Amino acid sequence: xxxxxxxxxGGGISGLSLGVRAARAGRQVAVVEKSxxxxxxxxxxxxxxxxxxxxxxxxxxxxxxxxxxxIDALNIRSKVARRIPTKLRFFDGAVLLPGNNLGAxxxxxxxxxxxxxxxxxxxxxxxxxxxAGYYSRIVGPSNFARVLGPLLSAVPSQRAxxxxxxxxxxxxxxxxxxxxxxxxxxxxxTTVVEAMSECPGVTVLRGKGAVRVSHGNGQFSVTLxxxxxxxxxxxxxxxxxxxxxxxxAAFNPGIATAVSQIREVCVESVGxxxxxxxxxxxxxxxxxxxxxxxxxxxxRDSIPDPARRSFTFHFSAGGRLDERLQIVxxxxxxxxxxxxxxxxNMTRLPAPTLGHQALIQQIDSQLLGTSLAITGNWFDxxxxxxxxxxxxxxxxxxxxx
Ligand SMILES: Cc1cc2nc3c(=O)[nH]c(=O)nc-3n(C[C@H](O)[C@H](O)[C@H](O)COP(=O)(O)OP(=O)(O)OC[C@H]3O[C@@H](n4cnc5c(N)ncnc54)[C@H](O)[C@@H]3O)c2cc1C
Numbered sequence: 187x188x189x190x191x192x193x194x195x196g197g198g199i200s201g202l203s204l205g206v207r208a209a210r211a212g213r214q215v216a217v218v219e220k221s222x223x224x225x226x227x228x229x230x231x232x233x234x235x236x237x238x239x240x241x242x243x244x245x246x247x248x249x250x251x252x253x254x255x256x257i258d259a260l261n262i263r264s265k266v267a268r269r270i271p272t273k274l275r276f277f278d279g280a281v282l283l284p285g286n287n288l289g290a291x292x293x294x295x296x297x298x299x300x301x302x303x304x305x306x307x308x309x310x311x312x313x314x315x316x317x318a319g320y321y322s323r324i325v326g327p328s329n330f331a332r333v334l335g336p337l338l339s340a341v342p343s344q345r346a347x348x349x350x351x352x353x354x355x356x357x358x359x360x361x362x363x364x365x366x367x368x369x370x371x372x373x374x375x376t377t378v379v380e381a382m383s384e385c386p387g388v389t390v391l392r393g394k395g396a397v398r399v400s401h402g403n404g405q406f407s408v409t410l411x412x413x414x415x416x417x418x419x420x421x422x423x424x425x426x427x428x429x430x431x432x433x434x435a436a437f438n439p440g441i442a443t444a445v446s447q448i449r450e451v452c453v454e455s456v457g458x459x460x461x462x463x464x465x466x467x468x469x470x471x472x473x474x475x476x477x478x479x480x481x482x483x484x485x486r487d488s489i490p491d492p493a494r495r496s497f498t499f500h501f502s503a504g505g506r507l508d509e510r511l512q513i514v515x516x517x518x519x520x521x522x523x524x525x526x527x528x529x530x531n532m533t534r535l536p537a538p539t540l541g542h543q544a545l546i547q548q549i550d551s552q553l554l555g556t557s558l559a560i561t562g563n564w565f566d567x568x569x570x571x572x573x574x575x576x577x578x579x580x581x582x583x584x585x586x587x
Contacts, residue, residue, distance in 0.1 A: 187415040190216045190389075192584075193408050194422035195396040195433065198226025199570050200561040201424030202382040202390075203256060204577035208420070209387030210259065211585055216416055217388060218408065220395035224383055227563075228570070230374025231457060231529045238374045239486045239496035241455045241531040243570055245269060246375070248365040249358035250571035252578055253378075257371075260381040265373065268366035269488035272472045276333075277517055279477035282467065294333045294476070299326035312351035316540060320351035332476060340474040340482035342568055343453045343500035348539050356567055370489060396425075401437045406558075420584050422559040424577070426450050426534040430560060438558070444548045448564055449537040452503035453481075456510050459496045459527040464520045469495075479505070479513050494526070503532070536564035559584050 192208045194201045197219030205217040223229065227242040246253060257263055273286040276294060285293055303326040312320055317338055322330040338354060339346045346354065361367070371377040383390045391410070398409040399421065406421040423430050427448040434442035469487040479501070486496040499514055507530065511522045522528075546565055553560060559580035566572035 187417055188216070190214050190416060190418045192216075192420040192422060193218065193406060193416050193418040194424055195399070195408065196226070196422075196424035196429075196562070197221075197224035197383075197390055197392070198424060198562075198573070199228055199379070200563065200573040200577050201422060202379065202388075203574045204422045204424055204559060204561055204581055205388045206256065206260070206382050206385045207578060207581040208422075208584075209385050211581070213387065213420075215388050216418070217383075217390045218394055218396050218410060218416070219390060219392050220411075222393040224390055224392060225376055225379035227533045227535075228375045228379050229531055229533075230376035232373070232376075233459065233527060235494075237459065237491055237494045237496070239457050239459060239498060239529070240370075240374055240484070241457050241498055241529060242533055243375055244370065244484055244486075244488070244498075245272070246369050246570060247358075248361045248363065248367050248369070250569070250574070251358075251360065251362060252574040253571050254362050254365055256382070256574060257378065260378075260385065262371065262377060262381045265371040265377055266365065266369050267372050267489055269368045269370055270470050270490070271368065272470050272484070272488055273468065274337075275468075275471045275473050277473050277475045277478055277483075279475065280516070282473070282517070291333065291337065295325060295329045299329050302326060303329075314540065315351040316347060317349045317351050317354065318347035336476050337474050340472070342535060343455075343481045344451045344502065344535060344537060345481075348537075350538060350540055350542055353538055353542070353567065356569070356572070358571070368488075372489075396433060399433045399437055404557075420557050420559070422561060422577075422580065422584075424561045426562065427536060427564050428534075430562070438552075438556075441549055441552045441560070444545050444552070445560075447545055448542070449539060450534050450564075451537045453533050453535055454501045454503055454505070455498055455531045455533070456501065456507070456514060457496055457498040457527075457529040457531075458511075458514055458518075458522075458525040459494055460518070460520055460524055461526065462491075462493060462495055464524040465495055465518050467518060473517065478517075480510075483514075483517060535568065536562075538564070553583075555587075557584060557587060
């Protein structure tokens, strides 16, 4: 049996940032990660030629103050790389439509419906409303179904119609002006994961899933899938809700019941690498399909490469690779035989519905006074910054016990 001050289950940005916080406060921390690759939704695929592409998260902003504080503390600021601005483009199922950003969006909306919706557009509260309900009222139901709904679903890579309306866009008040407005790191966002994994005091146990947690005599005991046992007085859970509910059921059924009500979806991503001459599309795009079997696609040229380009497409679970590659070929206007590499990944994301915030409040009130921290992208929001902030708050709570 191995003893630590803190055991964290889940080695995505939430778990690692919780682990780093604890280690910076002088604790010995084990971060247990089921996959052989820590990072979860932060997954940079690197090719032998030095080219890289993101299969999950791709962009950080200078409003991500907690993440930036972490980047500074980990001494990797020199690796921060400015992204060239991404242009929003729409794909109609056959071709990429002309126009970028807001101009392209406005061109697609029916003006007549928009004008009819104007009297209802102002003064409505987002509270208690779904995204579909709230935004249909503002732009009109058909405009929402045809254009705005697909756009808002592209952001979380899943159908977002039933999300609570107040969950998607966060206005983060302040910005770190000494950082680029939109950035990544050289070598991709996995560079942050690597730096966190190497933080003194943090031991990342890869390829070892936690299968059982128990609590007794002031200690948590975490059993890993190889039978190994870890013990610590403080525990962090930083796994998707379904996994958290299963682990919690054995030692805190009250919280497990609340957590099990949080829905989640699988996002399946396909990244392709092509030589620049094979694709004629404009650089640095975020593509939203109005029709066409995927949720969104992101091009990697925000950090340009002289020889290669790549594009990552995000799909709902359950499709076939050959069918997905046909879609990718159609959007790129390139034969799939020209793809130098094809990489796949699956991640789980929360799919919050109305009442989500009440569930989170219920979970938080049950956590008060316990030596258990729960963190993840299902608390404050999906963005990396929301995860880091949640972990920061949870660590402060544990540290103060
Ligand atoms: C396609 C995509 C694009 C995105 N783009 C952006 C973006 O550009 N900017 C942004 O800010 N955010 C973006 N996000 C959101 C953000 O990346 C995620 O919300 C965030 O990284 C989630 O981190 P997490 O640690 O909470 O969860 P995860 O990353 O899901 O990590 C959970 C970890 O727990 C592990 N695990 C599960 N069960 C166990 C177990 N029993 N034992 C041990 N380990 C276990 C998993 O293997 C995983 O590594 C994107 C997300 C996706 C999917």
